[in-house]
Amino acid sequence: MRKVVSGFALFVLVIICAGVRSEVVELPADALDHRAVVIAPDRDAKEYNQLSPTLSPVALKSFEQRAEHEDPVALDVVFYAHLSGLGCPADTNVAAEWLDKAWRAGTPLGVLYRGRTLLGLEANSTDKNAAYGKSLVQAARWDFLDDANRGNAASQFFVGVCCESLEDSVGAFSWYARAAEQGFLPAKFHVAYGLLHGIGTATNVDKGLALLTECATQNLIQAQDHLGELYADGFIVARNDALALQWSKRAGSRGSAPSQFRVGMMYAQGLGVLVDTGFAAEWFELAAEQGHAPSQVKLADYYAFRRGLPDEDEVASNWYLKAAEQHNADAAARLGARYAEGRGLRLDPLESRLWLNRATELQLAHAATPKPAPRNYSASVIENENDDTMHAIEVAVHGFDVLAGTGSAEKR
Helix, strand or coil, X not given: CEEEEECCCCEEEEEECCCCCEEEEECCCCCCXXXXXXXXXXXXXXXXXXXXXXXXXXXXXXXXXHHCCCCHHHHHHHHHHHHHCCCCCCCHHHHHHHHHHHHHHCCHHHHHHHHXXXXXXXXXXXXXXXXXXXXXXXXXXXXXXXXXXCCCHHHHHHHHHHHHHCCCHHHHHHHHHHHHHCXXXXXXXXXXXXXXXXXXXXXXXXXXXXXXXXXXXXXXXXXXXXXXXXXXXXXXXXXXXXXXXXXXHHHHCCCCHHHHHHXXXXXXXXXXXXXXXXXXXXXXXXXXXXXXXXXXHHHHHHHHHCCCCCCCHHHHHHHHHHHHCCCCHHHHHHHHHHHHHCCCCCCCHHHXXXXXXXXXXXXXXXHHCCCCCCCHHHHHHHHHHHHHHHHHHHHHHHHHHXXXXXXXXXXX
C-alpha cells in the first residue's frame, strides 16, 4: 500500500509498504493544506492508457459513473479527460471540480496536479506554495514509477510530467519518449514539443513539426493549439495566418481557451480574416468563461468601449475584476481608472489607488521576468495594452486632481 502523509506543519512521509523505498520531504510551516493524503493503491494502471482522443463519450460516461463512487482511476480519468478534451470538450472549470474530488480522494493525478497548481504550472493558479507543491509532485512520481518501470505507457508519461514539473527536462523527455514509442499520443505531443523547442533534447524542427502535425490530425487538442500558435508566431515555422486560424479554430471549438483567445485576436486584428469585432468578442467570451484572464480583459474592453457590444459598464467592471483577481496588470489598472471615474463602479479614490498600486507592482514583476519575444499575432496588442495600462493610470491620477480641485469629501 502506498501512502503519503502530510504532517500538521512540517513534513510529508512517502511510504511504499512493499519495502522498496521510502522518502521524507520537509514542508514549510505555512503549507496550504495539511490533511492526510492516501495515494490509492488498488487500481489497474492499464486503464490510464485510455487517456487519448479515442476515448469515447460513452466510455467517459462510464468512468464518470464510477467516479461518483470515488473510484480512484475513474476520478483521474474523468479529471484529465475534461482538462485535455478527451471524449468531451476541454473545460478548465469542470476539470477543476473533478481535480478537487480527485485530490480529496488522494488519487495519483489528484496529488500530481494539486502539486502543479501550487507550483503555478496550471492555468488560473492563484494559491501557490512551491515547497508543498514540489513535495506532492515527488510523491506522485514515486507512485507512478513502479508501473512506469513495468512498461505502462500512461505511467511513463505521467512520470515525465512529474519530471517536467520538477524542472528536470532531460528526464522528462526520456520518459515521454518511452511512452511515445508505445503510441501514447499525449506523450508524442510532448516529444514533438521538446524537439521543436530544444527542451530536454537537441532541436529538430522538421521531426518535431511532423510529429506535432500527426498528433493534431489525430485530434489531440494540445497539438492543434500549439500548431496554431506556431503558425501565428512565425518564429520556428514560417508564419501562416490561414493555418494559424484553421488549427486554432479546431482546438478552440473543442474548448482550448488559449486557442479561443488567439482566434479572437485574429478576428480583432484582421489576421487571415476580415476584421469582425463582434465575432472576436464571441471567441473572447468562450475563453473568459473558463477563467482565461487575457480574454476577460479583452471582453471587458469590448463592453467598456463599445467594440461590437453594447456599453455595459457594470459588466465590463465585473470582467476586469475577475481578471485582476488573477493578477492581471491591465485589468488592475483599468479597475483603478474606473474607480477614479466612478464608471460602472462607485467613485472611490482610495480603492482606485489600491488597484493602481497593484497594477504597478504586477507590471514591475512582469518586466523583471525573462520571457521569449512577443508572438507576431499579438505583438502590437502587447504594446497597446502597455500603453492602455499607463493611460488608465493617467486617467485615474487626473481624477484625483479633479477631486482635489473640487474639495471632494471623499478625496479628503
